[in-house]
Amino acid sequence: MPPFDATQFLRQDLNAFPPYSMGHTPLADLGNYIKLDLNENNFGPSPKALAALAAMPFYHRYVEQEELRKAIARYVGVDVEHIVTSNGADEMIDLVQRIFLDRGDAIIDCPPSFEMFSFFARLNGARIIEIPRREDFSVDVDAIEKTIADCRLQIANSGNLQSEIGNLKLLFIASPSNPDGGVLSRDDVERLLALPIVVVLDEAYAEFAGESYATRVPSQPNLIVLRTFSKWAGLAGLRIGYCIAPKPIAAKLLQCKPPENVNAAANVAARASLDDLDYLMANVRRIVAERERMAVELTKLGWLQPLPSRANFLLCRVSGRTGKEVRDALAARGILIRAFGSPRLRDYVRIAIGRPEENEAVLRALCDL
Numbered sequence: 001m002p003p004f005d006a007t008q009f010l011r012q013d014l015n016a017f018p019p020y021s022m023g024h025t026p027l028a029d030l031g032n033y034i035k036l037d038l039n040e041n042n043f044g045p046s047p048k049a050l051a052a053l054a055a056m057p058f059y060h061r062y063v064e065q066e067e068l069r070k071a072i073a074r075y076v077g078v079d080v081e082h083i084v085t086s087n088g089a090d091e092m093i094d095l096v097q098r099i100f101l102d103r104g105d106a107i108i109d110c111p112p113s114f115e116m117f118s119f120f121a122r123l124n125g126a127r128i129i130e131i132p133r134r135e136d137f138s139v140d141v142d143a144i145e146k147t148i149a150d151c152r153l154q155i156a157n158s159g160n161l162q163s164e165i166g167n168l169k170l171l172f173i174a175s176p177s178n179p180d181g182g183v184l185s186r187d188d189v190e191r192l193l194a195l196p197i198v199v200v201l202d203e204a205y206a207e208f209a210g211e212s213y214a215t216r217v218p219s220q221p222n223l224i225v226l227r228t229f230s231k232w233a234g235l236a237g238l239r240i241g242y243c244i245a246p247k248p249i250a251a252k253l254l255q256c257k258p259p260e261n262v263n264a265a266a267n268v269a270a271r272a273s274l275d276d277l278d279y280l281m282a283n284v285r286r287i288v289a290e291r292e293r294m295a296v297e298l299t300k301l302g303w304l305q306p307l308p309s310r311a312n313f314l315l316c317r318v319s320g321r322t323g324k325e326v327r328d329a330l331a332a333r334g335i336l337i338r339a340f341g342s343p344r345l346r347d348y349v350r351i352a353i354g355r356p357e358e359n360e361a362v363l364r365a366l367c368d369l
């Protein structure tokens with residue numbers, strides 16, 4: 001008898017699963033680069049968060065998340081019953097999909113978009129209906145409305161419970177969006193919320209945009225807002241995110257999420273960050289001011305065209321070369337920015353906004369190219 005082959009039990013639908021490759025820098029090298037490739041906060045965590053981490057005496061304990069949820073609820077301005085915490089916003093994307101999607105159900109994704117939406121959808125055996133953004137990266141709300149209307153018509157006509165494209169349950173959109181930095185217009189948000197679908201609004205960059213729909217959640221039963229401490233609070237490496245969800249949905253998430261998904265260090269640092277808002281929001285304002293300055297300076301180069309951004313990064317159209325060529329040329333000068341594999345983004349680079357001296361180094365390096 002041949003030896004038992006355990007790999008035959010692996011899910012066949014994962015055979016062609018595309019690996020997520022955001023290209024991490026080795027820990028030992030992190031200090032050697034100007035890192036502007038992953039939209040992190042180069043001002044770092046709040047000093048109060050670092051002090052609280054060092055002073056925490058209970059890393060050998062399982063730590064409850066109730067106090068953290070209450071602190072977040074106060075920060076957002078909603079009841080604590082709306083708040084669920086997670087191991088980064090990424091985990092919340094997965095958890096939301098898991099409580100809604102049966103195998104074969106569908107999500108709508110509007111690429112170019114945050115890759116984790118489709119990553120987790122594939123992992124969860126969902127179908128992905130892609131409704132590409134327009135040339136200017138705005139969301140094609142007309143096409144979304146039409147897709148959902150067609151899907152419902154099919155269900156009505158066939159007498160089946162499902163249309164050909166499955167049960168369309170979730171719509172994922174980031175605002176400000178990654179990679180382009182643009183926000184949904186108020187009108188577009190209202191049109192999306194009026195649809196018979198759950199709108200998952202990823203507001204990872206809300207603090208930079210200065211606008212949020214989080215306080216709308218209590219009166220909007222089909223809206224889930226995702227937030228994170230990774231970008232504005234400089235805690236990307238600690239992994240702490242959360243959602244604001246209608247109470248029955250939040251209750252289901254609480255019931256189904258891994259109970260210890262938020263580690264003790266993330267818990268402590270997030271709470272200390274919420275006690276140091278003046279410090280952190282001053283850095284957010286610096287980044288926003290630098291973003292506006294960089295947009296002007298990059299445009300002056302003549303071959304980079306930054307798109308309007310409300311986040312902590314600029315997506316720039318490159319002329320005369322590919323995005324990857326620009327990325328590699330900067331990497332050779334110790335500066336990391338993001339280029340993309342997809343054909344649609346071939347002529348773009350995404351540059352996060354760093355501290356002023358880092359942004360100056362970017363401008364100097366780009367002048368040399």
Ligand SMILES: *Cc1c(COP(=O)(O)O)cnc(C)c1O
Binds near residue numbers: 087091177229
């Ligand atoms: C960075 C980012 C996240 C990831 O947040 P984590 O809390 O670090 O998992 C989520 N959504 C968008 C749009 C992002 O750009």
